[in-house]
Amino acid sequence: MPVLRVNQAGVERSISLTPGLSLRETLHRANVHLRSTCGGAGVCGRCRVLITYGRTNAPTARETARISPDDLARGVRLACQVRPEHDIGINTQVRPEHDIGINTQVRPEHDIGINTQVRPEHDIGITVQADVYPSLSGPAGHWRSLADDEYAPVDISPMPDAPPYGAAVDIGSTQIRVSIWDMRSGRRIAGRIGLNPQSYFGADILTRLAAAAESPDNARLIRMAAREAVGEALQDMAQAHGLNLREVGQVVIVGNTAMLALLSGRNHGLLLNPDNWERTIDCSPDDTPALRELWGVAESAIIDIVQPVAGFVGSDLLADIIATKLAEGPDSALLIDFGTNSEIALWDGREILVASTAGGPAFEGGGIGCGMPAEPGAIFRVEQDEASGAFHHETIGGGEPEGICGSGLVDILACLIRSGELRENGKFLHHHAGGRLQIVIGRTDMVLTTQDIDALQRAKAAIAAATTRLMKLAGMHPEKLRRVCVCGAFGRYLDVRNAQFIGLLPGIADDTRVEHGGNSALAGCEALLFASDRAAVLRSVAGKANHYNMSTDTDFEELFIDSLFLRPMRWPM
Amino acid sequence: MLEDVITAYNEAVFDTDRERALKVIHDAVDRGVSPEDVVFKVVIPAIEQMIKSISESFDANLAQHFMTSQIAAEVTEEMLARFRKAPEVVGHIVIGTAQGDLHSLGKRIVIGCLKSLMIDVTDLGVNVPPEKFVDEAVARNAQVIGISAMMVHTARGENGCIMVRELLRKRGLEDRIKIIVGGAPYRYDLELYKTVGADASADDGITAGRVIAGLIKEVRR
Numbered sequence A: 001m002p003v004l005r006v007n008q009a010g011v012e013r014s015i016s017l018t019p020g021l022s023l024r025e026t027l028h029r030a031n032v033h034l035r036s037t038c039g040g041a042g043v044c045g046r047c048r049v050l051i052t053y054g055r056t057n058a059p060t061a062r063e064t065a066r067i068s069p070d071d072l073a074r075g076v077r078l079a080c081q082v083r084p085e086h087d088i089g090i091n092t093q094v095r096p097e098h099d100i101g102i103n104t105q106v107r108p109e110h111d112i113g114i115n116t117q118v119r120p121e122h123d124i125g126i127t128v129q130a131d132v133y134p135s136l137s138g139p140a141g142h143w144r145s146l147a148d149d150e151y152a153p154v155d156i157s158p159m160p161d162a163p164p165y166g167a168a169v170d171i172g173s174t175q176i177r178v179s180i181w182d183m184r185s186g187r188r189i190a191g192r193i194g195l196n197p198q199s200y201f202g203a204d205i206l207t208r209l210a211a212a213a214e215s216p217d218n219a220r221l222i223r224m225a226a227r228e229a230v231g232e233a234l235q236d237m238a239q240a241h242g243l244n245l246r247e248v249g250q251v252v253i254v255g256n257t258a259m260l261a262l263l264s265g266r267n268h269g270l271l272l273n274p275d276n277w278e279r280t281i282d283c284s285p286d287d288t289p290a291l292r293e294l295w296g297v298a299e300s301a302i303i304d305i306v307q308p309v310a311g312f313v314g315s316d317l318l319a320d321i322i323a324t325k326l327a328e329g330p331d332s333a334l335l336i337d338f339g340t341n342s343e344i345a346l347w348d349g350r351e352i353l354v355a356s357t358a359g360g361p362a363f364e365g366g367g368i369g370c371g372m373p374a375e376p377g378a379i380f381r382v383e384q385d386e387a388s389g390a391f392h393h394e395t396i397g398g399g400e401p402e403g404i405c406g407s408g409l410v411d412i413l414a415c416l417i418r419s420g421e422l423r424e425n426g427k428f429l430h431h432h433a434g435g436r437l438q439i440v441i442g443r444t445d446m447v448l449t450t451q452d453i454d455a456l457q458r459a460k461a462a463i464a465a466a467t468t469r470l471m472k473l474a475g476m477h478p479e480k481l482r483r484v485c486v487c488g489a490f491g492r493y494l495d496v497r498n499a500q501f502i503g504l505l506p507g508i509a510d511d512t513r514v515e516h517g518g519n520s521a522l523a524g525c526e527a528l529l530f531a532s533d534r535a536a537v538l539r540s541v542a543g544k545a546n547h548y549n550m551s552t553d554t555d556f557e558e559l560f561i562d563s564l565f566l567r568p569m570r571w572p573m
Numbered sequence B: 001m002l003e004d005v006i007t008a009y010n011e012a013v014f015d016t017d018r019e020r021a022l023k024v025i026h027d028a029v030d031r032g033v034s035p036e037d038v039v040f041k042v043v044i045p046a047i048e049q050m051i052k053s054i055s056e057s058f059d060a061n062l063a064q065h066f067m068t069s070q071i072a073a074e075v076t077e078e079m080l081a082r083f084r085k086a087p088e089v090v091g092h093i094v095i096g097t098a099q100g101d102l103h104s105l106g107k108r109i110v111i112g113c114l115k116s117l118m119i120d121v122t123d124l125g126v127n128v129p130p131e132k133f134v135d136e137a138v139a140r141n142a143q144v145i146g147i148s149a150m151m152v153h154t155a156r157g158e159n160g161c162i163m164v165r166e167l168l169r170k171r172g173l174e175d176r177i178k179i180i181v182g183g184a185p186y187r188y189d190l191e192l193y194k195t196v197g198a199d200a201s202a203d204d205g206i207t208a209g210r211v212i213a214g215l216i217k218e219v220r221r
């Protein structure tokens, strides 16, 4: 059988080739997961690898459209387009070594150099070494422990009569979070976070739903990817803490509608039809015994997939609302759970207005050349010294930066607009120069292009428009808001002033409380795990919630256009 | 004087400043520039200028596209009412979003551009079934059907362009009616329009105007 030799960050491995499979599929099966947003259709250009030796099929039209002739000549290919039949060697790191760190345009006195010069060989704008998901690149170590400060506060009372352990699961489109609890003492034993392996089938929920609709086989693969991921996280914690998973008596799961439907394997096809987008989709699994067996939990374990609200608004939003106690007092409150499909809840004292708005994955770093999720290695904060113009940055974990996450991108946009370098309409002042910002930090060299900024503008506009629309529907002025809760990994690091400056968050009164919810969907799920009457808690929240469908809302469109501009939200709109 | 109007208008449009653009036009009309000159010598060349700058640098963003098209449509509509005789229309297109797709913005931008290029447009709205595209095109004697789709499954799906093509073929209308598609999935995958049986696609509303004018000519020939 022909052999594929993979060099991944200097480590060599051999994998036997199954003729007919693409390089991307082969690598995936061997647990080398390349980045992708298109699910292997050859159009996102993110699965680049460097062929070091061996013969393969000639570059396809998709590849010639996306890879420069120079790079093609060098052996750069799209892994999803290569179908090797003979021995072949590849390197997952596409940039040549000497490209790193050598830069004639570094301005030493500035941390970040602004350079609008087009540099052809850097056209790709992908961060060095960031082509492979670091946390998914080996069979071990998919899962990272959640740090103490990553948990959102949660109120629980111990359940002395419950089975020993319980698990809470939040399935996000990008990341999965799982925690395990000692039910009797009410203590969290451990928590894990890892990438949702369904990303292999596409970054956004629709690409995944469409892939699942293609064939029952695909649907099964997608279902199993998430199920196995949860199982691995449980295993990982059980091993680390010497737990017997058979003593897990309850697993409570929250997520957006698409994730829950794909997990249960039921009704996901319905979500492709807009007629169903105001209905509640039944996401309860009909094969609970199989789930118990796969996860190795008690044979009598209760596996509770908390049902979504309506349309694409899932139970993760309910969990957010529960964790933040959003609707428990008279104080009006706005909650935004940022994601590819952001979810928004507005409590006006009587009603919770909820909506979902698909701005795309830009704030999670998706589709942005230098972007990455808010994970170790991400630049999460950027500040500019007004006097010297110098930039300062902070990286999650403190190490060498690998990319920039959403909050860092928001900071950069705000800095550039303040300094006049970027205009409100998203154009660089010097538009004639090709419009790209080169960011040089230490040895890392990144570019932010006008296309990247356009994607951020759209994502921002979708969130801002839905927020404004709900505020208008409730007849509420932003100054009247008493609380603003920003949830999701992105919300955790967000600089609120900068977010307001570019119009991502509404301008609020000075004494309004801004709460960074972080992983609040997991916290809400944990609260549900300990609720003595889960159904009653859910009913009381869901009973107050009304879903507003932005797809059929005619005002949304005007608001979206107005919100494309990078400026504070206007009021009244 | 027309030179100054053109420069001032172009700058306002490039800056996505609607108010300023409209003011430039109104001042010009007040100073005696004819509505015909406003449309043919200011607005249309500005759109063409935008095409050029886009094709050179891939650099105009959504806010700009939108503003260009809306300002152009607004000015054209206002000026047309004041034309001494109705201008000759280039042709007719029916346009809507594919079945299952409610993303209406792309279509709106395209419509704005087409209007100012003297192409008659019938807006079929969103979530349009394939039969309706064909029936309306026939009823209105349109040369082109425009289908907008922002999501992968509506762009590729059976009930979008693929079915419209099938219906045209079945009814023997393929010589009389051309199909153009547009939307994010087609910009992403430049070959996709062929896969789903369209005659053309365009990356933005401004280019769309030019391509559609070409398709109309092809049919009329």
Ligand code: B12
Residues within 6 Å of the ligand: A204, A205, A206, A207, A274, A277, A312, A340, A341, A356, A357, A358, A359, A360, A361, A455, A458, A459, A462, A550, A551, A552, A556, A557, A560, B062, B065, B095, B100, B101, B102, B103, B104, B105, B106, B107, B109, B110, B146, B147, B148, B149, B150, B151, B152, B153, B180, B181, B182, B183, B184, B187, B201, B202, B203, B204, B205, B206, B208
């Ligand atoms: C705004 C928006 C919405 C708004 C739509 C409001 C409205 N009235 O249109 C709302 C919030 C309602 C919405 C809802 C949904 N959305 Co949405 N949405 C977007 C967003 C942010 C922008 C899309 C848009 O309007 N672009 C503006 C157009 C004008 O841009 P453009 O493509 O550059 O357009 C040019 C060309 O394409 C061309 N063109 C366009 N049409 C045509 C037609 C012809 C004939 C021609 C020649 C040219 C042409 O000219 C245009 C102008 O220059 C994108 C994400 C993003 N960052 O782009 C997601 C996005 C399109 N949405 C998405 C999804 C999943 C949804 C929902 C299913 C989610 C949900 N939670 O309900 C629903 C579905 C609604 C439906 N049935 O259609 C996904 C699609 C994923 C996929 N792979 O298919 C995206 C990509 C976001 C994401 N990454 O997840 N969305």
Ligand code: FES
Residues within 6 Å of the ligand: A035, A036, A037, A038, A039, A040, A041, A042, A043, A044, A045, A046, A047, A078, A079, A080, A081
């Ligand atoms: S190009 Fe997207 S996965 Fe290969």
